[in-house]
Structures are given as C-alpha cells and as structure tokens.
Amino acid sequence: MSVSSVIRRVAGAWLDGDLLYRFRRSPVAVAAAALGALLVLAALGADLLAPYDAFDPASANAADARLPPGSQGLFGETYALGTDPQGRDMLSAMLYGLRTSLVVGVASVGLAAVMGVLLGLVAGYCGGLIDAIIMRTADVQLGFPAILIALLIDGVTRAVLPREVHERFAMPVLIVAIAASYWVQYARTVRGLVLVERRRDYVLAARVTGVSTPRTLFAHILPNVLGPILVIATINLALAILTESTLSFLGVGLPATQPSLGSLVRIGNEFVFSGDWWISTLPGLLLVLLSLSVNIFGDWLRDALNPKLAQ
C-alpha cells in the first residue's frame, strides 16, 4: 500500500463522506482549523515574517532589554510585542518558538503513531509471548502519567550524556521521549483490529492464494485504522505540544539556544514579579491559541467520525 493511495483514501473519505459537509456546517471547527492553519503558516514563514533574526546575537541589544510592547529601540527599531531580558524582539522569538513547538509536536506524534501501529500489528499478528510482553508493557505504562515518562527519559539522557552533547541532541531526545510516552493508544487500537480481522475469511482466502498474512493484514487493516488513528493523533498533537512546552518550561526540554514557546515562558516567569507581564504571557497566549485550535479540531473530528455521538 503506497503513501499516495493512503492519501487518496483519506481525501476520498473527506470528499464523498459527509465529513466535509459536517465540517462546513460547524463554524467552530472551521474557525479552529483556520486558526491552526494560520499558526502553521506563521511558523513555516518565520524567516520571512520575523522582523529580526531571533538567533542572531547581533540583533539582541542589552540596552533594549525588557521593553514593553510598542516600544522604540535604541537604534529606532520597533518592538511591536516588546523585548525579552536579552533585548530580543518578542515577536520574532515567538514566531521561531512556535516553529520549534510545532516541529517537536508533529514529529513526536508521527513517531508515536509509527511506533504504536507497528507494535500493535506485531502484537496482534504474533500473539503469544511477544503479544504479552508488548501489551503488559503498555498496561504498565498506561498507569504512569505520560509527562512523567517523558520527564524520566529526558532526565536519564541528561545524566548519561555530557552537557554539550546533550544540548546538541536535545530536540531529537525530546521527540523520542514524548513519542515513547504516547505510543500505547495506537498500539491498543491496532492490535484490537488485527485480532478481529485475522479471523476474517479474506485473510484465509489470501493465504490460500499464496499472499502472506502479514501483507494482507497490512493492506486491509491500515485503511481501517486510519480514522481512529487520525483522531488519536490530532488529540495527541495538542497533548504533545503541551508536553514539550511543559518540559521546556521546567528547564528539562530544549536549551535556551533553541527557544520554544515553553522556554520563552520560562524566561518570562523570572520577571513576573517585576511586572513585565508580556515576556511570559504573550508566548503563553500563542501556545494556548495553538493548543486550543488543535484541541477543538480534534474534539470535532472525534464526534464527526463517531456517528453514535453525533446527535
């Protein structure tokens, strides 16, 4: 099953099912999707949109530190959303931070989905000991809060790797840590479907005609789980983005050289008491908008794909 055929199937479900109809009928879902799309575009175009390069030390000017929104800089720069303690333009930092948050969120959800689907397929197909090991691990992990697992994985790599090395690999480590804490749901869903499908006649028929069972399962089950996986992924995307920002806020996620929305809030948190509210709340607000748009869309998608609830 090629990628393009998967895309065609999903697109087909959108166009001929009533998903698109329901989508157009729900102003809230349309608004959430539009906001989400706007944020993604802003993040992708950060290089073009940001007035200043947030990573260029030359653009930071200590004399312009902690200016409130709408201030003029020493050399006549305009800081629409103010500056941070290093004199960086908040707007630019936020755009780049948004990009980092989105990249980590999307990558970790993608990784979690791939891990979960594969482990679920293997567990359901092999059964026996392998199934038991995978699913018991899932059970145990489900008992633990996801954020704790991500925290532990991140904490352990921090203890193992020397500081400079860890800093260089902070983002991949973070992505793996978050993915490892969210794979369980996918695995359970896929395994359940495999167990149902492998008893069906067509699997038997395919085996008789010489097509291997794994291949049959793959070709038939993957399209069936696309709907549920899409829903889980959308809702998990919001969770993953929040987890990343939370870890970065706690100072165990991304280092200061790679600002994400969470680490920007962390920086601002130190200046809350001096009344410099914009350094923490503005990136926070952007984070909330992102999380809210994904959450609302995911909520809508779940209801739309579940006819039992759509009354």
Place this chain on the structure above:
Amino acid sequence: MIFVLGRLGQAFLVLLAAALVSFCLFRFVGDPVNNMTGQAASLAEREAMRAALGLADPVVLQFVRFVGKAVHGDFGMSYRFGQPVAGLVLERLPATLELSVVSMLIATGLGLPLGVWTALHRGSRLAQAVLAVSLVGIALPTFLIGIVLILVFSVRLGWLPSFGRGDTIQLGPWSTGLLTGSGLRSLVLPSVTLAVFQLALILRLTRAEMLEVMRTDFIRFARARGLHRGAIQYRHGLRNTLVPVVTIVGLQFGNVFAFSIIVETVFQWPGLGLLVIQAIQFGDIPVLAAYLVLVALCFAVINIAVDLFHLAIDPRIRISGGARGAA
C-alpha cells in the same frame, strides 16, 4: 476473592517493573562509585568501594538486594544532598499529598456535578458555554495557569501568596499547612492551578458517560415504567455513570501527582515535585529511583482502592468474582 488477588498480582507486577527500571537507573546510569567518591579517589579506593557496595556481585543478586532494601525504604544517599533519600522524600511527601488531595477534591467536587448537569441540560446555552470553557481548561498548559494566577492575584491584587507553603504545624512526622491561616492561603493558588485540568477532564468524562448511560435501554424502560424524572436521572442514570467515573477519578490521581511537579515549580512549593525536578536537572539518580517506586506504589494503592470500590458498588463483579472464587 480471586478477582482481588488477580488485581493485587497485577499491581505487584507494576511495582516490580518500576523497581527494575529504577534499579537499572541506579546501576547503569552514570557510575555510582564515581558519583560518590569524586575525582580524587584512587583506583584502589574505588575497587574497595565497589566491593563494599556489592557492585562486583552478579546483577540478579544486586537487584534482589536493591528490592530488599527498597522494601525497607532504603534508597541510598542523594548525590546532591549527601543525605539518605528516604528521609528527603518523607520530609517532602506531606506537602505534595496535601496539594494533590485538595486539588483533586476541588476537581471532583466541581467537575462531577457540572458534568452531570451539562449532560442533563444538553440543549441549554449555559451548558454549551460550560462545555466550551471546559475545552479551554483542557487546552491550557498548567504552568501558564499558575503564572496568570500569580500575575493577577499576587502581583496585581496582592491578595494571595505566590510561593511556599506558609506556616506549617508539625504533627509527628507529618508537617501540615492545613491548620494555619497562612498555610491555607498559600494553598489556594497552587491547588486551583493543579485542579483546572482535572476539573475540565472529569467534567467532560462524566458528561460523556452520563449521556452514554441515558441512551441505554434500561433508562428507556425506566421511562416506560413512568418513574419520576429525578429517579431516572439520579437513581438509575447517575449511579450507573459513577462506576466508570470513579475509576477515572482514581487513575487521575496519579496524574495529579505528576502534574504537581509543574505546579510546585511555578509556586516554589516545597514538595516532592520540586525535589524531583531538581534531581533531574542534577542527575541525582537515587532520588529519581525512589520517586519512581513511590509513584508506582501510589498507582498500585489507588488501583486496589478503585477495585474495592467496584466490588462494593457493582454486583456484576461481585458475582463473577465469587463464581470464580468458588470454582
């Protein structure tokens, strides 16, 4: 009885898994000898220490010894503080437990009734509004809620303290902030911050479960029997809703424990969470290991409590458990 034993076995498995992970952390992450002796120690000193710590023994034996010690609350010395980990953890535990329990009470006390109410008044504008606000509650990052609450109630209005526990009273080994005015005032912002997400979650889950139950045949049949609306909604609807909701509330307690790390960081609340986040930043593995085991223990205890509750309320489990017990 067999049912309970089965669940106990499962809880034991989780504990064992946590112990294994924390043992691996302890044994293989970083070199314990290096961590304890520092750079200056000679090779001979290191070997002596290694033998003294039992690190030369077979790994399985070491694990058994680790579990044996853990059962007695011995998790070794903190790399950072040079004190026994057990003492550090016990000293911090009351602060975190008080915070978690109070916020869970807030979340359940408001979330459950609101969830029931929004389910029963599905069409009303107010219920729709409550539901929309609850989605915002789900989407808000906890740390941001804390920061905004501090900005508004501590910095702007100056009504409530923004850090620490206030005055505490020592009751035996337990230090409580619940008996002093400043302790209670200090608890308000952190516990509300910690409660917001759980409240929204409990509200939405209760609503979903209640709607599910109100759609069932026995509710339709109860209406056909001409029962009063209150009897249908509460005696039949709510009771059946509570079974899954209590499970969720119980399991969420573990999450509250984890999220207290965030809240304790924002409010500098001197509990376990703050200890753990510092342990992660400093690579203080013994503290991490102890925390992991403690969370697993907490998880096991809650699971058993939830099962006992089910046993008390749900006759289906009671009978099937009994039948299996007799067999």
Place this chain on the structure above:
Amino acid sequence: MSALLSVENLRVEIAARDRRLTAIDDISFTIGAGEILGVVGESGAGKSVTGTAILGLLEPPAALAGGRIAFAGRRIDTLDEESMRRLRGKEIAAVFQDPLTSLDPLMTVGEQLVETMLTHLPIKRKEAFARAEDLLRMVGLPAPRERLQAYPHALSGGMRQRVVLALAFCCNPRLIIADEPTTALDVSVQAQILDVLRRMCRENGTAVMLVTHDMGVIAEATDRVAVMYAGRLAEIGPTRALVEEASHPYTRGLMASIPSLTRRRDTLVQIPGAMPRPDAPVSGCAFHPRCPSAEARCRSERPPAFAVEASQVACWLADPARRSVSA
C-alpha cells in the same frame, strides 16, 4: 364496546439533515379492552415507532407531526410530560425487545419492582415487596422470594424477560405495548414468554399491542392484526380472516411466507424486492414496485382504506367500485 385505545391519522416525522422524513403516516386503528392486537411488518415498517409514539417516548429527531391518540376516551398525545408519566407504567405499560438490557444492572429485581409500584400505587413498601413476590410467582419465576434479592445479570434471558413482564403488570395496566417481546430470546423460551403474556392478559383483562415480525406469533396469540408497510397501514382485520384469506397482496405474501405443515411447499415463498426506505419514498402505493398485481393507478395514486367485511384494506384491488364492476 368503545375502544380502549384509538389512534387516528397518526404521523411521525424524523428531522434529517435538510428535510423531514416521514417515519409513519396516516396510521389509524383501535384496540378494545382486553383485546390483543398484533402489529406486523418488516423491520423499518414503523411498528416500533407507532408503539413509542403511543407511550409518548418519541425522542428527537423523531416527533409527532399529526393525528391524535386517545386512551380510555381521553386524548393523550397532547398531554404534558408529567401527566403522561403518571399514565406510563400505571395505565399503559411496556415490554421491550431486549430483556438483557431492559433492567438496571445495579439494582435488584425486587427493588425495581417495588420502585415502580411505589411510584404509581398508594401502598406501603412492605406490601409492595409482598406483591412483588406474588408477581414473580405469577410470571413463573422459580423461587420468587430469593429472586427478589437477585441482580439482573444473575438471571437468564428468559427469566429476565419474565421480570420485565412482572414490571409491566405490577400496576395492573389496561394496555401493554409489547415491542418484539420474544425476538431476542431462544426459540424454546419464546413460547413460554408468550404464554405468560397471554395468560396474564386474559386473567387481568389487559389489552396488548403486540409488535412482532413473527407471523407464527401473530397467528397463535392475537385477536386482530394490523399489517404495516413503509410507514403505513396496509391491512387491518381479524386474525383469522387475515391468515386464511388476506385481501392485500402484501399480506398474502407475508402469510405465504409462513412455513406450514398443512400446506406443503417445495420452496419457501419470498416477496421479491425490498421495502422503500423513509429517505426514498415511492409514489402511489408504496408496495407497487414489489406487487404482482400492480396497475398504472397503483403507481400514481395512493389507495385509501376500503372496508372488506370486518377488515380495512389499503389496496385498489379492494375498491368497491372496481369490485362491483368485475362482479
């Protein structure tokens, strides 16, 4: 004998995405006191919707859109919810299809019986319990005293349906709407349940609207039969007349599909084609696409109900004008 229940031109619509679908239309019939009226038809013909409408339990998106329902000389389709509730379970009781899901799993059989009686009857709890035991005995439940303490899941499907019957009879109703009461049960149990229902009705003078798609049940247990097709009444008349000599081609098809011991056939007769769905209505007589005797008129004009002896038949074949010509 004046009718206990009279339904006139009943119409129920279902609000769909952008239009209103007609679930049932122009349904008129009566049930006399103590009479058993069978209602047959394929699934989707509108049998259950009719029963639900009489009970006043239609739920959005379905709603009454016309006609009137009178019970014991009093119009009930316009009653407010509270007055209707007083009627339900007391005067008009219900038995639904699936006994496995009709009872609240968290409440004992006795409690559910007592709860229903205390809602409608001016009796004490103790009397109610005594009556509950009697009722369980009457519906043929072995060891009724012990069964009062049993939870539904501890009973078999057949036993549960007996409990449901006891619940329906507990306030001595004058009418019972029985919606496929035996469909979900084992064949061996079906006859027993039907027996209990019939016996209790005869003893108490209770009338029944027995919804089913089982022609065997109809022939065996009913006084009169209403045949529904695509949301309309095709034919209604005495059971004997319909079984032996139906006028409507659809009824004839249904009767022919009963496997019979007396009339030997090599193959089971089937009516070719499928019933039109509410979202794709058919012009003229809804049965014409499948009717062996359809004419041009059947495609364009909907037949009214013509009286044929004691029956009412909605078919142009029964048009007296036509009959007099051909005679």
